[in-house]
Amino acid sequence: MARILSLFRSQPFLALLGRRNPTFCNMSMDSGARETFRAAVEAVQPDTVVRQSIERNGDSVVIDGRRFTLSHNMHLVGFGKAVLGMAAEVERILGDHLVRGVISVPHGMQQTLQQHGKSHLLLKADSRIKVMEGAKHNLPDDDSLKAAEGIKQLATELTEKDLLLVLISGGGSALLPAPVPPISLQEKLDVTRRLAAAGATIQELNKVRRALSLLKGGGLAHHAHPAQVVSLILSDVIGDPLDLIASGPTVTCEVWPEEVLSILERHKLLSSMPASVTQVLARQGPRWKDSNKHSDSPGEALNAVIGSNTVALTCAGRRVRELGFRPVVLSPGVCGDVRLVSRLYGLLARFACSQEEPSPEIAAEVLRLGPEVGVESWDLCRTMQVLGEGRAEGWGATCVLAGGEPTVELTGKGRGGRNQELALRVGLELKGLELPPQGPVFLSGGTDGQDGPTEAAGAVTDAGLYDEAQAQGLDIDGFLSNNDSYTFFSRLSGGERLLVPGLTCTNVMDVHVLLIPPIPIKIS
Ligand SMILES: Nc1ncnc2c1ncn2[C@@H]1O[C@H](COP(=O)(O)OP(=O)(O)OP(=O)(O)O)[C@@H](O)[C@H]1O
Ligand SMILES: O=C(O)[C@H](O)CO
Numbered sequence: 219m220a221r222i223l224s225l226f227r228s229q230p231f232l233a234l235l236g237r238r239n240p241t242f243c244n245m246s247m248d249s250g251a252r253e254t255f256r257a258a259v260e261a262v263q264p265d266t267v268v269r270q271s272i273e274r275n276g277d278s279v280v281i282d283g284r285r286f287t288l289s290h291n292m293h294l295v296g297f298g299k300a301v302l303g304m305a306a307e308v309e310r311i312l313g314d315h316l317v318r319g320v321i322s323v324p325h326g327m328q329q330t331l332q333q334h335g336k337s338h339l340l341l342k343a344d345s346r347i348k349v350m351e352g353a354k355h356n357l358p359d360d361d362s363l364k365a366a367e368g369i370k371q372l373a374t375e376l377t378e379k380d381l382l383l384v385l386i387s388g389g390g391s392a393l394l395p396a397p398v399p400p401i402s403l404q405e406k407l408d409v410t411r412r413l414a415a416a417g418a419t420i421q422e423l424n425k426v427r428r429a430l431s432l433l434k435g436g437g438l439a440h441h442a443h444p445a446q447v448v449s450l451i452l453s454d455v456i457g458d459p460l461d462l463i464a465s466g467p468t469v470t471c472e473v474w475p476e477e478v479l480s481i482l483e484r485h486k487l488l489s490s491m492p493a494s495v496t497q498v499l500a501r502q503g504p505r506w507k508d509s510n511k512h513s514d515s516p517g518e519a520l521n522a523v524i525g526s527n528t529v530a531l532t533c534a535g536r537r538v539r540e541l542g543f544r545p546v547v548l549s550p551g552v553c554g555d556v557r558l559v560s561r562l563y564g565l566l567a568r569f570a571c572s573q574e575e576p577s578p579e580i581a582a583e584v585l586r587l588g589p590e591v592g593v594e595s596w597d598l599c600r601t602m603q604v605l606g607e608g609r610a611e612g613w614g615a616t617c618v619l620a621g622g623e624p625t626v627e628l629t630g631k632g633r634g635g636r637n638q639e640l641a642l643r644v645g646l647e648l649k650g651l652e653l654p655p656q657g658p659v660f661l662s663g664g665t666d667g668q669d670g671p672t673e674a675a676g677a678v679t680d681a682g683l684y685d686e687a688q689a690q691g692l693d694i695d696g697f698l699s700n701n702d703s704y705t706f707f708s709r710l711s712g713g714e715r716l717l718v719p720g721l722t723c724t725n726v727m728d729v730h731v732l733l734i735p736p737i738p739i740k741i742s
Pocket of ligand 1: 454702703
């Protein structure tokens with residue numbers, strides 16, 4: 219730590235690079251932040267990521283460096299909020315080689331896509347893929363149970379000549395419920411609901427789901443054995459853990475009943491579990507033992523993450539450069555309490571906007587706070603170095619890009635989401651950083667286009683937020699304590715700070731954009 223700090227304290231560490239001409243563009247900072255978010259979402263569109271991951275060469279395809287021969291032997295299953303668009307692209311690429319398929323997608327998806335003019339994400343009229351809609355409100359139901367049965371059936375019938383392409387995206391767990399008997403769907407739903415309400419993380423939730431399911435935790439790959447299985451995954455979990463995204467249906471993993479029991483105990487649910495759940499957890503051996511599949515093989519699969527927060531941030535960085543800002547990717551794994559996250563962005567902005575030498579005290583606080591919100595010290599140092607270069611070397615405007623999924627502790631009854639709440643809190647942190655012609659700007663947006671139960675994906679904010687709210691008689695603290703960020707931004711200046719991209723058809727968690735203008739430096 220001392221060594222890192224001395225970097226900021228003593229040396230003109232930024233003079234390492236030659237001077238460049240500032241290239242700050244004509245675009246307003248607000249528009250720049252919105253365009254950056256748009257580019258991030260664009261990069262992880264379901265059809266785009268599939269197109270980039272399957273290379274068709276005559277009668278073969280190359281996926282993730284592996285070649286597969288096509289002879290009208292390709293079958294497809296999928297589950298998740300983005301898989302309809304992914305399947306539409308697979309259909310275009312594979313043509314006749316695609317024999318049949320079943321996908322499980324959210325209720326009303328096809329109609330919604332039609333209404334939003336996204337027909338390129340819909341299947342052909344004479345498609346061989348059956349679309350099954352279900353899981354209203356992101357919860358497993360009878361419709362998604364039927365879809366899961368259809369998917370299991372298709373997988374079970376495959377032979378060694380077949381190739382099964384599995385499309386997976388966020389929301390996949392609720393769209394593929396297959397409780398291990400004798401657990402009923404209702405019992406499984408209750409367990410999931412109560413865990414979520416008790417504040418279990420997605421990692422905890424999906425470890426429990428895996429243990430109670432015939433298809434999760436590698437069960438689908440087992441059912442498809444001896445066919446070859448290839449999964450294309452659009453990740454919505456920090457760190458892209460294959461075994462946890464949609465509860466890893468094609469990733470064989472050992473279930474440790476002790477671990478599951480300790481998760482249930484931690485959330486004070488163990489004593490109220492139904493007998494069926496305790497019975498299944500007490501069983502030895504694989505969960506799929508009583509399936510009608512004759513082999514006990516776990517089933518091998520090639521699992522490829524084809525879209526993620528990292529991909530979105532990298533592509534957004536390219537666009538940022540075209541716009542004349544210098545990009546730096548902080549981290550795709552920002553998590554933890556939204557209050558700490560907002561503090562970190564406030565500190566980074568202060569560090570970057572200092573008109574004198576960057577403050578070692580601020581750098582120290584950044585380094586102390588970062589690990590609490592999932593950001594490595596190395597990434598913080600790299601980011602501060604670029605920000606320091608920006609101000610000392612006259613690079614022009616800098617753009618810090620990050621992503622992840624912070625959490626909000628809900629104490630009020632208002633309408634909002636973690637992105638709008640983060641933007642609101644960062645706005646307060648930036649107070650006092652007004653710089654002519656404009657100070658730093660911060661955007662936080664959910665890449666799925668929806669932040670909590672609101673129509674907005676997030677909001678854009680800056681140092682003028684506090685005064686603007688005061689002038690319009692809006693008490694920020696009151697809105698914050700009631701978790702009412704959506705109402706706040708809707709009332710402020712006619713809602714112009716809200717980010718409302720509409721349905722984006724994808725989901726790689728949230729994107730954060732911190733734009734720092736060129737800083738006029740005091741020469742002493
Ligand atoms: N009034 C509110 N203010 C702030 N945050 C809220 C509010 N209501 C809900 N949230 C937060 O919104 C999140 C749920 O919203 P959302 O459906 O966008 O989540 P998600 O994790 O992106 O879901 P998914 O990606 O599976 O669709 C939760 O983290 C919850 O704490
Ligand atoms: O479906 C799920 O399990 C979540 O969206 C995480 O992938």
